[in-house]
Amino acid sequence: MNILRLLLKNPLSLMGLILLLTFTFVAVAAPWLAPPLRGGAESWIALPIFDVKPFQMPQQEIVKPFEKPRGRDVFETTPQPPSENHWLGTTEEYYDIYYGMVWGARSAFQLGVIIVAITLLMGVIVGSVAGFFGGWIDEILMRIVEIFLVFPQLIAIFVLSVILGRGMDNVMIAFITFGWTTYARYIRGEVLRVKENNYVEAAKASGASNFHMIFKHVLPNAIFPIIVVASLDIGNVVLGATALSFLGLIPEGLADWGQLIGVSRNWLLGTAGNPFEYWYTIFYPGLAISLFVLSWNLLGDAVRDVFDPRLRASRR
Amino acid sequence: MLAYIGRRLMFLPVILLGATLILFLMVQQLDPYQRLALYINDPSQLKGGKAQLDRLLDKHGLNDPWFIQYGRWVGKLAGGNLGWSETAKDTVVEGFKSRFPATAELALFAFLPVIVFAIWLGVLSAVNHNKFIDQLTRMVTILGYSLPTFVLGLALLLIFYGLARQSLPPLFEGWFSPGRMSTWAQHIVNGSDFQRFTGMTTVDAALNGQWRIVWDALGHLILPVITLSYGSWASMLRVMRSSMLDTLRQDYVTTARAKGLSERVVINKHARRNALIPIATATGFLVVGLLTGVVITETIFNYPGLGSWLVQASTQLDVAAVLGLLTFVTALYIVVNLMVDIVYVLIDPRIRLT
Numbered sequence: 001m002n003i004l005r006l007l008l009k010n011p012l013s014l015m016g017l018i019l020l021l022t023f024t025f026v027a028v029a030a031p032w033l034a035p036p037l038r039g040g041a042e043s044w045i046a047l048p049i050f051d052v053k054p055f056q057m058p059q060q061e062i063v064k065p066f067e068k069p070r071g072r073d074v075f076e077t078t079p080q081p082p083s084e085n086h087w088l089g090t091t092e093e094y095y096d097i098y099y100g101m102v103w104g105a106r107s108a109f110q111l112g113v114i115i116v117a118i119t120l121l122m123g124v125i126v127g128s129v130a131g132f133f134g135g136w137i138d139e140i141l142m143r144i145v146e147i148f149l150v151f152p153q154l155i156a157i158f159v160l161s162v163i164l165g166r167g168m169d170n171v172m173i174a175f176i177t178f179g180w181t182t183y184a185r186y187i188r189g190e191v192l193r194v195k196e197n198n199y200v201e202a203a204k205a206s207g208a209s210n211f212h213m214i215f216k217h218v219l220p221n222a223i224f225p226i227i228v229v230a231s232l233d234i235g236n237v238v239l240g241a242t243a244l245s246f247l248g249l250i251p252e253g254l255a256d257w258g259q260l261i262g263v264s265r266n267w268l269l270g271t272a273g274n275p276f277e278y279w280y281t282i283f284y285p286g287l288a289i290s291l292f293v294l295s296w297n298l299l300g301d302a303v304r305d306v307f308d309p310r311l312r313a314s315r316r
Numbered sequence: 317m318l319a320y321i322g323r324r325l326m327f328l329p330v331i332l333l334g335a336t337l338i339l340f341l342m343v344q345q346l347d348p349y350q351r352l353a354l355y356i357n358d359p360s361q362l363k364g365g366k367a368q369l370d371r372l373l374d375k376h377g378l379n380d381p382w383f384i385q386y387g388r389w390v391g392k393l394a395g396g397n398l399g400w401s402e403t404a405k406d407t408v409v410e411g412f413k414s415r416f417p418a419t420a421e422l423a424l425f426a427f428l429p430v431i432v433f434a435i436w437l438g439v440l441s442a443v444n445h446n447k448f449i450d451q452l453t454r455m456v457t458i459l460g461y462s463l464p465t466f467v468l469g470l471a472l473l474l475i476f477y478g479l480a481r482q483s484l485p486p487l488f489e490g491w492f493s494p495g496r497m498s499t500w501a502q503h504i505v506n507g508s509d510f511q512r513f514t515g516m517t518t519v520d521a522a523l524n525g526q527w528r529i530v531w532d533a534l535g536h537l538i539l540p541v542i543t544l545s546y547g548s549w550a551s552m553l554r555v556m557r558s559s560m561l562d563t564l565r566q567d568y569v570t571t572a573r574a575k576g577l578s579e580r581v582v583i584n585k586h587a588r589r590n591a592l593i594p595i596a597t598a599t600g601f602l603v604v605g606l607l608t609g610v611v612i613t614e615t616i617f618n619y620p621g622l623g624s625w626l627v628q629a630s631t632q633l634d635v636a637a638v639l640g641l642l643t644f645v646t647a648l649y650i651v652v653n654l655m656v657d658i659v660y661v662l663i664d665p666r667i668r669l670t
Contacts, residue, residue, distance in 0.1 A: 150335045152607055163342055163633075243612055248631070258464075268478070275479050275482075282467075286471070290463050294462035297461060
């Protein structure tokens with residue numbers, strides 16, 4: 001746990017870690033911090049792909065922390081300032097900002113973790129097959145990878161998710177479609193490096209199957225750095241995903257920080273006399289996104305330094 | 317070297333073909349009826365019910381197998397015809413021509429400051445490694461790539477357009493507003509006396525001697541340019557900083573110092589030049605970053621360029637425009653990458669391309 005100690009010693013990465021733990025706590029405790037109106041969140045790991053109900057922001061008269069929303073359904077178009085019944089105010093269509101913030105933390109983690117995990121998995125499979133077998137398999141796979149890398153990623157993701165239609169799952173699919181190639185390349189390089197080691201040769205000589213060699217000998221030695229890099233990508237992925245939901249690519253009313261800002265856009269400039277009248281509609285979700293991505297980047301910066309021994313030497 | 321470039325250029329159409337094929341297959345995921353919606357702009361066309369829709373489908377060839385549709389599209393593309401765009405109310409090519417200069421202007425205004433500031437601050441922060449200025453730039457850059465473009469853009473809009481504009485001196489009339497220029501300027505630009513050379517407002521207005529329009533256009537550009545460049549600037553700065561740190565640790569820098577050269581000469585003549593090499597690669601990424609960035613930036617600032625068009629065209633399923641735009645961006649990306657590779661060889665004689 002040498003790395004962890006280094007991360008705790010550096011004030012910047014410590015800050016990142018604390019921020020991240022806070023967000024994790026909010027995401028995990030969401031059903032308790034902001035109990036959903038409709039059921040479905042009894043279990044802690046409610047998979048939103050199958051059940052989006054708790055993610056639907058309530059439009060009720062009273063939405064208080066730790067209490068289920070109650071009162072009439074209200075569809076007030078104008079944002080309402082923070083009050084006792086709505087801690088952080090409401091945005092367009094009377095969506096409660098506090099509720100959206102809390103459940104938005106959960107959807108941010110879900111988007112980030114699921115996208116990165118699946119892209120990584122695909123990258124590992126393609127990369128290790130290409131690197132391990134080499135030859136024409138490698139040639140074909142890498143040409144495909146190259147063609148996918150030709151697109152400017154975010155634009156391609158945006159267009160694909162538009163085509164697939166509004167929805168969290170479609171945004172994820174779009175991210176995965178254009179995201180796996182980077183990891184595939186990286187893994188392939190690592191596999192090529194590890195493959196040259198004597199112990200792989202030895203395993204081959206002792207008659208190990210290809211499957212056995214890839215999973216027991218090559219991958220375990222190639223995968224650690226890429227897992228670190230990939231997990232730190234979560235911040236970037238969420239950054240991109242919030243941009244898409246800001247542009248309106250996820251279903252309306254689904255708790256997501258980007259969406260909160262997207263629906264508040266029309267109210268940005270307030271009224272003629274008071275440009276800051278609706279500041280709360282932009283400020284809180286904007287702060288949440290920025291801090292979330294910031295926490296990943298603070299960690300990432302420190303981890304990169306830890307992994308780069310030359311820089312570490314000069315620090316002491 | 318020439319052989320290498322030649323081979324890359326020969327390979328280019330193949331990659332482009334593969335890329336457009338993927339784009340095309342992506343678009344094919346749409347229901348034919350969804351794609352047909354674009355061609356219907358008159359309710360009377362719907363009178364015939366489903367039978368008429370099917371006739372229309374056949375007429376536009378939307379029911380053909382995808383490879384036939386793709387072949388037709390490529391054939392048209394080769395003839396410079398990208399089809400009709402419903403969102404632009406014009407052909408895709410014409411719509412592109414009228415919007416490209418706006419985006420180019422935005423990107424060009426962002427490009428140079430990004431590079432200059434990134435190099436300057438990157439060197440400064442590497443030379444003062446772990447000192448105050450280094451920590452400060454580090455903080456600013458981390459914030460830079462953590463702050464979403466749309467949050468930054470909206471915040472700037474709120475502060476400058478919402479708040480500061482009220483107390484601006486008359487000289488800054490019309491500054492910070494969304495759009496490309498004020499209404500009065502638009503009248504002049506669209507008038508018959510105004511000659512268009514590049515389509516970029518600032519350049520054209522200057523050539524026409526309309527300095528008030530130049531001033532007005534600059535005022536409209538400043539917020540989008542800041543929004544667009546902040547993120548790219550941060551990552552560029554990081555590349556420069558780490559490259560400079562790396563170079564400063566090289567033996568020849570120590571040698572230069574040992575020779576008794578002043579620190580200034582060591583940094584400016586010996587270290588910085590070599591540290592600039594990764595910037596060449598980063599410039600490729602910068603171009604892409606700016607092109608991606610305009611999608612959000614232009615949407616926020618109602619700036620009539622390619623980015624806002626792409627958003628509009630995608631959300632309205634204007635397939636022809638989306639395909640055309642993506643093909644252009646992809647081709648540009650490929651060419652930029654090729655140029656980066658060539659520049660690489662020119663500035664670094666250690667690298668040989670085979």
